[in-house]
Amino acid sequence: MGIGIVTSIGIPRARDTDRLFLILCLVVPLSALILFFVYPLATVVVHSVTEPDGRIGFGNYATVISQPNFWRATANSMVMSLATTAVSLILGLIIAFATQRCRIAGRSLVLAAVALPLLAPSLVQGLGLIFLLGRNGLVTKALGVEFNIYGFWGLLIANSLYALPQAVLIIAAALRSADARVYEAAEVLGTSKLRQFFDITLPNIKFGLLSAGFIIFTVTITDFGNAATIGGDYAILATEIYGQVVGQMNFNLGAVVGIMLLLPTMLAFYLERVATQRQFGSGSDSAVPLVPGWSPARDIPMTVVAWIIALLPLITIGIVVYASFVWLWPYRFDLTVRHYAVKIAGGYEPLWTTVQISLLAAFAGAVMLFALGFALQRLPRSLVKPVYFLSLLPAAVPGLVLGLAYILTFNAASGPWQLLYGTAALLAICNMMHYWTQGFLTTMTGLRQVPAALEETAACLGAGLPRVMREVTGPLMAQTLISVFFFLFMRSMVTLSAVIFLVTASVSVASVSIMRLDEAGFTAQAAAFATCTMAVVIVAAGVMQLSLYLLGRRRR
Amino acid sequence: MRAMGRMLWACLLTMVLAGAAQAGTITAYTALEEDEIAAYLAAAKKSLPDVNVKILRLSTGDLSARILAEAANPQHDIIWGLGVTNILEPRIQALLEPHSPKGSDKLPAFARGSDNKWFATTGYMAAFCVNTERLKAKGLPMPKDWADLLDPKLKGEVVMPNPVSSGTGYLQVAGILQQKGEAEGWKFLKALDSNIAQYIKSGSRPCKVARTGEFAVGVSLAFAAIQSIEEGFPVAMVIPAQGAGYELEASALMRSAKNAADAKRFLDWTMSPAAAAIYGHFKEIVTTPGYKPSASFIKAGLPENVSSVLVPIDFSKSAANRTSILERWQKDIGR
Numbered sequence: 001m002g003i004g005i006v007t008s009i010g011i012p013r014a015r016d017t018d019r020l021f022l023i024l025c026l027v028v029p030l031s032a033l034i035l036f037f038v039y040p041l042a043t044v045v046v047h048s049v050t051e052p053d054g055r056i057g058f059g060n061y062a063t064v065i066s067q068p069n070f071w072r073a074t075a076n077s078m079v080m081s082l083a084t085t086a087v088s089l090i091l092g093l094i095i096a097f098a099t100q101r102c103r104i105a106g107r108s109l110v111l112a113a114v115a116l117p118l119l120a121p122s123l124v125q126g127l128g129l130i131f132l133l134g135r136n137g138l139v140t141k142a143l144g145v146e147f148n149i150y151g152f153w154g155l156l157i158a159n160s161l162y163a164l165p166q167a168v169l170i171i172a173a174a175l176r177s178a179d180a181r182v183y184e185a186a187e188v189l190g191t192s193k194l195r196q197f198f199d200i201t202l203p204n205i206k207f208g209l210l211s212a213g214f215i216i217f218t219v220t221i222t223d224f225g226n227a228a229t230i231g232g233d234y235a236i237l238a239t240e241i242y243g244q245v246v247g248q249m250n251f252n253l254g255a256v257v258g259i260m261l262l263l264p265t266m267l268a269f270y271l272e273r274v275a276t277q278r279q280f281g282s283g284s285d286s287a288v289p290l291v292p293g294w295s296p297a298r299d300i301p302m303t304v305v306a307w308i309i310a311l312l313p314l315i316t317i318g319i320v321v322y323a324s325f326v327w328l329w330p331y332r333f334d335l336t337v338r339h340y341a342v343k344i345a346g347g348y349e350p351l352w353t354t355v356q357i358s359l360l361a362a363f364a365g366a367v368m369l370f371a372l373g374f375a376l377q378r379l380p381r382s383l384v385k386p387v388y389f390l391s392l393l394p395a396a397v398p399g400l401v402l403g404l405a406y407i408l409t410f411n412a413a414s415g416p417w418q419l420l421y422g423t424a425a426l427l428a429i430c431n432m433m434h435y436w437t438q439g440f441l442t443t444m445t446g447l448r449q450v451p452a453a454l455e456e457t458a459a460c461l462g463a464g465l466p467r468v469m470r471e472v473t474g475p476l477m478a479q480t481l482i483s484v485f486f487f488l489f490m491r492s493m494v495t496l497s498a499v500i501f502l503v504t505a506s507v508s509v510a511s512v513s514i515m516r517l518d519e520a521g522f523t524a525q526a527a528a529f530a531t532c533t534m535a536v537v538i539v540a541a542g543v544m545q546l547s548l549y550l551l552g553r554r555r556r
Numbered sequence: 557m558r559a560m561g562r563m564l565w566a567c568l569l570t571m572v573l574a575g576a577a578q579a580g581t582i583t584a585y586t587a588l589e590e591d592e593i594a595a596y597l598a599a600a601k602k603s604l605p606d607v608n609v610k611i612l613r614l615s616t617g618d619l620s621a622r623i624l625a626e627a628a629n630p631q632h633d634i635i636w637g638l639g640v641t642n643i644l645e646p647r648i649q650a651l652l653e654p655h656s657p658k659g660s661d662k663l664p665a666f667a668r669g670s671d672n673k674w675f676a677t678t679g680y681m682a683a684f685c686v687n688t689e690r691l692k693a694k695g696l697p698m699p700k701d702w703a704d705l706l707d708p709k710l711k712g713e714v715v716m717p718n719p720v721s722s723g724t725g726y727l728q729v730a731g732i733l734q735q736k737g738e739a740e741g742w743k744f745l746k747a748l749d750s751n752i753a754q755y756i757k758s759g760s761r762p763c764k765v766a767r768t769g770e771f772a773v774g775v776s777l778a779f780a781a782i783q784s785i786e787e788g789f790p791v792a793m794v795i796p797a798q799g800a801g802y803e804l805e806a807s808a809l810m811r812s813a814k815n816a817a818d819a820k821r822f823l824d825w826t827m828s829p830a831a832a833a834i835y836g837h838f839k840e841i842v843t844t845p846g847y848k849p850s851a852s853f854i855k856a857g858l859p860e861n862v863s864s865v866l867v868p869i870d871f872s873k874s875a876a877n878r879t880s881i882l883e884r885w886q887k888d889i890g891r
Contacts, residue, residue: 136769246617247721505610
C-alpha cells in the first residue's frame with residue numbers, strides 16, 4: 001500500500017502544500033525523537049565507553065562481561081522474557097479474540113479488568129500478589145500450604161499480567177478489521193471454524209502477533225518494578241543496572257548493562273522485521289466489517305475462559321484496594337479510612353501534577369504518532385525503515401536508563417536545556433518517549449487497516465493531504481488514536497522508573513509519592529494513594545469514553 | 557512606545573521582586589524519613605520564619621546517584637541527612653564546601669569530617685525485626701544475636717537487605733567484618749547465607765515483610781522495628797547482643813549553593829537545642845548533646861545508653877573498602 005501512494009505523490013499534480021504538510025508530519029515527531037531519545041541515549045553510550053580514568057575505551061564492557069553475575073542475570077532475563085512472551089501472547093490472543101470475534105458476556109468488563117495492571121502503579125501488582133500468594137497470604141493461609149512466590153514463578157505471573165493489556169491492545173487492533181466476505185466464502189466452502197481460525201484469522205493477524213510479542217519481550221526484559229517487589233533473588237539485567245547505578249554509584253558500568261540490554265531487543269526487532277517484510281497492509285477498501293454472530297458452542301466456553309483470565313488482575317489489584325481500607329493488614333481486618341489522610345510526602349498535590357503531566361504526554365504523543373504514521377505511509381521504503389527502527393528502540397530502553405540519560409543530558413549548566421530541566425514538561429516528554437514504541441505500533445497497526453483506496457479516492461477527488469487526514473484517515477483512526485491517547489495517559493499516571501530521576505523539590509508525581517510512603521513504612525497509606533491514583537485514571541477513562549460516545553452520536 | 561517601556565519596567569520589577577522572594581528559599585536533598593522531615597520543617601519554620609526549605613526526598617542510594625548525576629549543575633544548596641558512607645564518596649566530597657555550624661565543636665570527632673565538609677547529628681543502627689506470631693506458630697527460638705541466626709531451625713525464615721543496593725545492608729556487612737575481623741567475618745557471612753531466604757533491595761523492607769508474617773526475622777533497622785511496634789504489628793525488636801553496626805546521617809553545604817547564607821542558617825539550626833528536642837522522637841542515635849530517647853523508644857526495647865550497644869565503626873575504612881567488600885560479597889555470596 002505504501003508504494004501505491006508514493007507514486008501518487010510522484011505525479012506532477014501533487015501540490016506543494018501537500019508536500020510541505022507531509023514534511024511537517026515527518027519532521028516534527030522525528031526531531032522530537034532525535035532530540036529527546038537519540039541524543040540522551042547517545043550520552044549513555046558515551047558514558048559506557050568512558051573508562052574510570054576518563055579515557056575512551058571498552059574497559060567497562062570487559063569488566064561487565066567478566067562478571068559471572070552479569071551472565072546469570074542475562075540468562076535469567078532471557079528465560080523470563082521468553083516465558084512471559086509465550087504466556088502473555090496466548091492469553092492476549094484469547095482475550096482479543098473473545099472480545100473482538102466472539103459475543104461474550106460482559107465484554108467491556110473483561111477488557112477493563114485486563115487493562116487494570118496498566119493503570120496500577122507498579123508497587124500495587126507485586127503487593128497484591130504477596131497479599132494473596134505470599135507465605136502469609138490469604139490464599140496461602142486458606143489452602144494451608146506454604147509455597148514460595150518470590151522468584152521465578154511470582155515474577156512470571158506479575159510480568160504476564162503487566163504485559164497482557166499491551167498485547168491485547170495490539171492484537172485487538174489487528175483483529176478489529178476483518179473482511180466478513182472471506183469468512184462467508186469459507187463458510188460456503190464448508191471450512192470448519194477451527195480451520196478458519198488457523199487459515200484465515202491467524203495469518204491475517206500475524207503482523208499484530210509479532211508486534212505484540214516484540215512488545216511483551218522488551219517490556220519484560222526492561223521491567224524493574226515487578227522484579228524489585230516479587231522477584232526475590234532472581235537477578236535480572238534491570239536489577240543489575242539498579243545495583244550498579246544506585247548501589248555502587250557506577251554510572252558507566254550501569255550504562256554498559258543498559259547498552260547490552262539493547263542487544264536482545266534489537267535481535268527481536270530484526271526477527272520481527274524479517275518475518276513481516278511482505279505483509280504491509282491487509283485493509284481492503286471494500287471490506288465488509290465482521291460482526292460476530294451468537295454461537296453458543298464458541299461463545300460460552302470463551303466467556304468462561306476470558307473471565308477466568310480477567311479475574312486474575314482484578315483480584316490482585318482489588319486486594320490492594322481492600323487492604324487500603326483495613327486497619328492493620330494482615331492482623332486487624334476492621335475497616336477504616338484512616339490511611340487516606342496522607343499528610344507527608346506532599347499530600348495529594350503530586351497527584352494533580354501527575355494528571356497535568358499525563359494529559360500533556362498523552363496529547364502530544366497521540367498527535368505526533370498519528371502524524372508520523374500518516375507520513376510514513378506516504379514515504380519511500382528506504383526512508384521508512386530507519387524511522388521505523390528508531391521508533392521501536394524506546395521500548396528497549398529501561399526507564400531507569402532513560403531517566404539517567406535525561407539528567408546526564410539535560411542538566412547542563414548553560415544552554416537552552418537549563419530552562420527545561422526540572423520542569424513538568426520534561427517529565428511529560430520523558431513519559432511520551434518511554435512509551436513511544438507501544439503507541440507507535442498500535443498506530444501503525446491501526447493505519448494498516450485503513451483502506452488505501454479510500455484515501456486514494458479522496459486524493460483523486462482533489463482533497464489535499466490535510467483534508468484526507470482530517471476527513472478520511474482521522475475518523476477511521478479515531479478508535480485507535482483514543483486507545484493510544486489513553487495508553488499514554490495511563491502509563492504516565494503510574495510510571496516510576498524513569499521519572500524517579502527527574503522529580504525535583506518542587507515537581508513531584510504520584511508514583512514517587514507512593515514509593516516514598518511505602519519506603520517510609522506506611523504501606524497502607526501507599527495503597528490508599530495508589531487507590532486514589534487508579535480512581536483518577538478510571539474517572540478520566542469514563543469521561544473520555546463518554547465524550548467519544550457523544551462525539552460519535554453527533555457525527556451520526 | 558512609552559507604554560511598551562512602562563511594560564518593560566513592570567516586567568523588570570516583577571523579576572526583581574520574584575528574585576527577592578527567592579532569596580529566602582533553599583533546596584535540600586535528603587534521605588531522612590518522611591515523617592521526621594515534616595516534624596523538623598515545622599519546628600524550623602518557627603525558628604527561621606523567613607527561610608523556605610524545598611525538599612527532595614529519596615532513598616540513600618537513589619539520592620546519591622541523583623547527586624552524582626547532577627554534579628555538573630547541582631540543583632540543591634545542602635545535603636541534609638545522607639549516610640556518611642555515601643557522603644564520603646570522593647565524587648560527592650568534591651562537591652562540598654567546608655562549613656562548621658555553630659556548636660559543631662561539641663560533636664564527637666567521629667560525627668564530623670576532619671575537613672569540616674560534613675557533620676552528622678543523627679544516625680541509625682541495625683536491629684532484627686522478629687515476628688512473634690510466626691515465631692510462636694512455627695515453634696522457633698527467639699534470636700538474641702547474629703550467631704543465633706545460624707540456627708538451622710531458622711533456615712529460610714531470615715531476610716536481610718542486599719548490601720549491593722542497600723546502605724543498610726552494607727552497614728550490617730561492614731559492621732560484622734569490623735567486629736569479627738576479615739577472616740572470621742567472611743566465614744560468618746557465608747554460614748549465614750545458608751539460612752537467608754532472600755536478600756532484599758531496600759533496608760527497611762526486610763522489616764516490612766517480617767512484620768506482615770511473610771518471614772520470621774527481618775534483619776533491618778531499629779527505627780523500622782520501633783515504628784512497626786508502634787503501629788501494632790506483632791513485632792519484637794532485637795538488638796544483636798554483641799553489638800549492632802550503625803550509620804550516621806551527614807549534612808553538608810554544597811559548594812554550588814545558590815543561597816549559601818540561608819543554607820548555613822538552616823544547617824546551624826539542625827545543631828540547635830530546638831532541633832535536638834525532636835530527634836528523640838525519631839532517632840535511635842543522636843550525636844548532639846542533650847538528647848534523650850523518647851519513652852516509646854525505650855518501651856520498644858532501645859537501651860537508655862545506645863552507645864553501649866554500638867559496634868565501633870571506622871567510617872572512612874568502611875567507605876574506602878566499599879567497592880572491594882561488595883565485589884567479594886557478590887563473588888562469594890551474592891545470588
